[in-house]
Amino acid sequence: MIALPKQTEVLIVGAGPSGLMMAAQLLRHGVIPTIIDTRQGPTNQSKALAVQARSLEIYRQMGVVEQVLKEGKPAAGAMLHREGKVMATLPLQNAGTGQTPYPYVLMFPQSKNERVLLDYLTLNCCPVYWQTSLVTLKQTESGVEAELQTRDNTQMVNCGYVVGADGAHSVVRKQLGIPFNGDTYQHKFYLADIKINNSFTDDFxxxxxxxKGFAGFFLMPEESNFRVVGNLPAALDNDAEKKFDDVLPHLRAITALPLDVEKVNWFTIYKLHHRMAEKFSDGRCFLVGDAAHIHSPVGGQGMNTGLQDAYNLAWKLAGVVNKQFVPGILNSYAEERMPVARDLLNSTDKVFNMVTSQSLFSNFVKRFIVPPALKFFGKSDKMRAAFFKGVSQTGISYRNSTLNRQLGYQAIIQAGDRLPYLEIFDEKKQTKTDIHAWCSKPGFTLITIGIIQESYLFTLAKWITQKYNLTLNFFHLPPSDKNQHVLDRFEVRPGQRKALIIRPDMHIGYMNDIVDIEMMDAYLRDVVGFVV
Structure with a gap:
């Protein structure tokens, strides 16, 4: 076993998706973290399955998306059944066309996400210290003292910062004394990975x-394999030992299908919770993923939200560790991510309670209201696009963040929004690309749009080289027929121009109708907190 370091800039507790993404993003931004986990190693038993478009955009930025797409399977949409009949179909394949390079929900299990991220860490010489647990932590003025337990002994590690990515029972959160407010859903649920003969022939x-209850069949990348989630029958609730065969009669009754199960790869009984930490940070310690918030599996949001937490925090933390930013920027993590978690908790809780409830009112809604509503949604491209924007997490915005500066005309797209995905023609290289590709390198990206004299473009480049070299990338998009749609989207009228500064997480931080060095410098220095 590789010996633990005695000192580290960042200690990440937990090597699930959130912790691994945190480590990968820190590596992208030049910080080598120490990451530990109590488990013996990676596991194939994982609950999360859906990877949303926003997460795929992160994988693209990391250069690993092709592997994810190769091993995953896009879902065609959702099909609602009742008493053996199809009540409604909601097609979602390509519902996000024009919004993202990945206009679908990809079925790619959590375990495979972890493997992709572990491979990324391995290529960057960052090991995971398995069978290592956090015992205690103590914050000091200059750092955090963490007591770690390995297989062989106990060791003290001095840390600059600690990130708790250690799940719902987070030791980091408990050590910090942060309340985990919420509740546990009353009923128990089961989850199974199974292979079915003569199964569904579509990708819905x-x-x-x-x-009698509910059940969901989620396609997996492997042929005829499904992840099944359902409510545990009340008659089995008190049984100590349960197997999939015990719930199969109930599942057949709900689906009105024979369900010829060839193989059960995994089966578990569990309870679901909806809880959120009272705060996401305390001094030099932070919470991400399930350590900060847990909720129902509605919409396949959980794992993706944890990945977004890490994506948001990592570039800020790396900037502070590398002495590029003042520490105050770290306050924006909780400021931006807590409202997202709170909204998600409320929305998924309402839907999940309706789905699982057996009240007369809920059964009436599920039978007579939900099917026609889904049919109506399915026929409207506009509504499907709006639904996709929400479920894909591409619609998340940080407009109220203190890291924004919106100047000039209050456009439809504003500072705090995710940079929209737009295909563009690169006039310099004479090739087709897209605006997200311009933001693929670590650091901030300045994008100027419109007519700007070449001499001033050289002045901008000189300013960046002298003050923000390697931390601010620069691209210019002049007016042209091939790129008119980009100017239209950003509402750049003839003779006008616009300056955008894109954050490392592809959210717009600064937006102005004037391309002015002093104003942009003031934003980077006074709002972001660059140390120059």
């Missing part, structure tokens, strides 16, 4: 609602 997620 199949949802079964009845007065």
């Amino acid at each position: 997620v199949h949802l079964f609602l009845s007065n």
Whole structure:
């Protein structure tokens, strides 16, 4: 076993998706963290399955998206069943066309996400210290003292910062004394990975609602394999030992299908919770993923939200560690991510309670309201696009963040929004690309749009080289027929221009109708907190 370091800039507790993404993003920004986990190693038993478009955009920025797409399977949409009949179909394949390079929901299990991220860490010489747990932590004025337990002994590690990515039972959160407010859903649920003979021949997620309960069949990348989630029958609630065969009769009753199960790869019984930490940070310690918030599996949001937490925090933390930013920027992590978690908790809780409830009102809604509503949604491209924007997490915005500066005309797209995905023609290289590709390198990206004299473009480049070399990338998009749609999207009228400064997480930080060095410098220095 590789010996633990006695000192580290960042200690990450937990090597699930959130912790691994945190480590990978820190590596992208020049910080080598120490990451530990109590488990013996990676596991194939994981609950999360859906990877949303926003997460795929992160994988693209990291250069690993092709591997994810190769091993995953896009879902065609959702199909709602009741009493053996298809009640409604909501097609989602390509619902996000024009919004993202990945206009679908990709089925790619959590375990495979972890493997992709572990491979990224390995290529960057960052090991995971398995069978290592956090015992205690103590914050000091200059850092954090962490007591770690390995297989062989106990060791003290001095840390600059600690990131708790250690799940719902987070030791980091408990050590910090941060309340985890919320509740546990009353009923128990089961989850199984199974292979079915003569199974569904399409790529839809199949949802079964009845007065007896509910069940969901989620396609997996492997042929005829499905992840099944359902409510545990009340008759089995007190049984100590349960197997998939015990719930199979109930599952057949709900689906009204024979379900010829060839193989059960994994089966577990669990309870679901909806909780959120009272705060996401305390001094030099931070919480991400399930350590900060847990909720129902509605919409496949959980793992993706944890990945976004890490994506948001990592570039800020790396900038502070590398002495590029003042430490105050770290306050924006909780400021930006807590409202997202709170909204997600509220929305998923309402939907999940309706799906699982067996009340007369809920059964009436599921039978007579939900199917026609889904049919109506399915027929409207505009509504499907709006639904996709929400479920894909591409619609998340930080407009109220203190890291924004919106100047000039209050456009439809504003500072705090995710940079929209737009295909562009690169006039310099004479090739087709897209605006996200311009933001693929670590650091901030300045994008100027419109007519700007060449001499001033050289002045901008000189300013960047002298004050923000390697931390601010620069691209210019002049007006042209091939790129008119970009100017239209940003509402740049003839004779006008616009300056955008894109954050490392591809959210717009600064937006102005004037391309002015002093104003941009003031934003980077006074708002972001660059040390120059």
